[in-house]
Amino acid sequence: MxxxxxxxxxxxxxxxxxxxxxxxxxxxxxxxxxxxxxxxxxxxxxxxTGRDDLMLALAQRAFATIEDAIAKSELERGGATEALTRLIEALVPLGDKVYFLLNDSTLAEHPDLAAADHATRAPVLALIRRGQASGEFRADLTAEWIVHQMDYALFAAWQAVYDGSVARKDAARLLVTTLLGGVGMR
Amino acid sequence: MxxxxxxxxxxxxxxxxxxxxxxxxxxxxxxxxxxxxxxxxxxxxxxxTGRDDLMLALAQRAFATIEDAIAKSELERGGATEALTRLIEALVPLGDKVYFLLNDSTLAEHPDLAAADHATRAPVLALIRRGQASGEFRADLTAEWIVHQMDYALFAAWQAVYDGSVARKDAARLLVTTLLGGVGMR
DNA sequence: CTCGAATGAGACTATTTTATCTCATTTGAG
DNA sequence: CTCAAATGAGATAAAATAGTCTCATTCGAG
Structure with missing residues (x-):
């Protein structure tokens, strides 16, 4: 044992x-x-056994880590905006274990990962839809588009942290405010 | 000749x-x-002469194409919001010639491209700063952060177009509204 | 049409990376 | 401490890709 x-x-x-x-x-x-x-x-x-096996294990663990962060964020609890904020604050620190996914093309097409990808995406999509229904998030954008933009915004934030242009502790706050509020003055 | x-x-x-x-x-x-x-x-x-040479030429042409789109967008003309809209509408159709940049790691470190990267980024940064000064864009975010997020939002939009989840003709409008207004309800 | 330059197909070599194998050394459970 | 299992270093093989070369064919300027 x-x-x-x-x-x-x-x-x-x-x-x-x-x-x-x-x-x-x-x-x-x-x-x-x-x-x-x-x-x-x-x-x-x-x-x-080989590179493919390693990459697959790496990706599977990355998805598991994300699923974990999602679970811990309790997306069903409280307002959708607060839940999204909790989610992003939970995801930003995972950069080290997830960022590599962006740069690997072989993974996107792996069948075993499609299920994991869907499993991580579903609860987030549900959260976005909940927020749209409650009037917290814009309903003139599809939930899929919002999640997709959020994914890339996360990668952007991780990269900014990685290259030093943003402090690690500021990244989550910056990301939340940019994502929710946009860059235009209201 | x-x-x-x-x-x-x-x-x-x-x-x-x-x-x-x-x-x-x-x-x-x-x-x-x-x-x-x-x-x-x-x-x-x-x-x-080899792969490096090809990739470099590819990247240089990509940057030249972007510079061209920037020049044609006349970022100094009119309101910053309108200028940013023109820019995004000019950049979205370039996906085919630029998207590959995201997936190549060897290019980021190439010295010859640093200058090109700076040359393309500078006018956009200037536009963002102009909009911040005029009160059109949020001033509580750095211009660098905004441009960085915009870059990745563009990649996200290109990918969405590429995988078919967003119609090519809708991409620019979606991107502008998401970027400027965020996903939160105002 | 004619001729020199450019091209394509593929043989061939070089280089890089992956994967296997051996064996001396280390490690840790009992 | 003792021994079986795990490890590391490096030799070696295998595979994939990059890059070179030859020569018959095609192309296009004049």
Whole structure:
């Protein structure tokens, strides 16, 4: 039982290192990933059969992390605006584990991820629709469009944090206010 | 003189084909690009010494296209809001030639592109600042942040058009209204 | 039409990355 | 401490891609 736990931890650390490196260098080779994780290439292959397997595990964990953040945000609770704010505040800190997704094209088409993608998107879509029904969010935009824009706004925020142009602690607030209020003066 | 023109046309067609294919398949090999452009690999190498050279030319043309769109938008003319609207309406149709930039990591670090990037960003930043000074745009956000969010919102819009969830003709209007007004009800 | 330049198809080589394998060393459970 | 399992380093093979070269064919200016 402990063996399994140890292995899982190791696997977890490896995925952390990989997503960290891939966020900076999306084209990193497996050898570079192994080096960055301070393990031998052979060991990497003992945990993942190949690059595809690693990327898939990485993406699955990213989606799981997002699902977790969504669950913790309790999107059904309170006003839709407050719920969206909680969601964004929960998602912004995940950048390290999710940002690499943007730069990988092979993942978008993977069938196993379509379900995970839908599972993460559905509750957010529901929240947006709830907010539209309650008059908190604009109803002249489709919920899908809003969620899609939100996704990219998140990537933009993560990148801004990553390149230092925005402080990590400010990112969530900036994102919420930009997303909800737009850049035009009201 | 005509020889040069012919060669330039051919080069132009080749770049068009490449950006078109790379938008769909960012990891396309040079052989695939050559096939897609319906030319031999050898000919591709006669126009571009290698992948780096091709990607650089592609990116430079993308920036030139953007600069052109900016110039045609006459950002200094009229209200900042109207100017921003003109800009977005000019940029949205360029997706085919620019979208691939998002999926390439090697370009971000290329020194020759830093200047082009700055050249395209400067007039847009100036427009945002003008709008902030005139009270049209929010002044509690930095112009850099606004432009950065706008960049990603554009990529999001291009992708939505590309995957069919938004009609090409609606994209610009949607983007302008989302960007300026946000998703919250005012 | 004619000729030189440009092209395409594909053989071929070089380079890079992935994946496998061996074996000495390390690790940690008991 | 002891031993079986896990690891790391590197050799090696395999695969994919990049890049070069040759030569017969096509193209287009004049």
């Amino acid at each position: 402990q063996e399994t736990t140890l292995k899982d931890n190791r696997r977890h650390d490896l995925l952390n290192a990989a997503s960290e490196l891939l966020a900076q260098k999306p084209a990193a080779s497996l050898a570079e990933i192994a080096d960055y994780a301070k393990i031998g290439k052979a060991t990497l292959h003992r945990y993942f | 005509q020889e040069t023109t012919l060669k330039d046309n051919r080069r132009h067609d080749l770049l068009n084909a490449a950006s078109e294919l790379l938008a769909q398949k960012p990891a396309a090999s040079l052989a695939e690009i050559a096939d897609y452009a319906k030319i031999g690999k050898a000919t591709l190498h006669r126009y571009f």
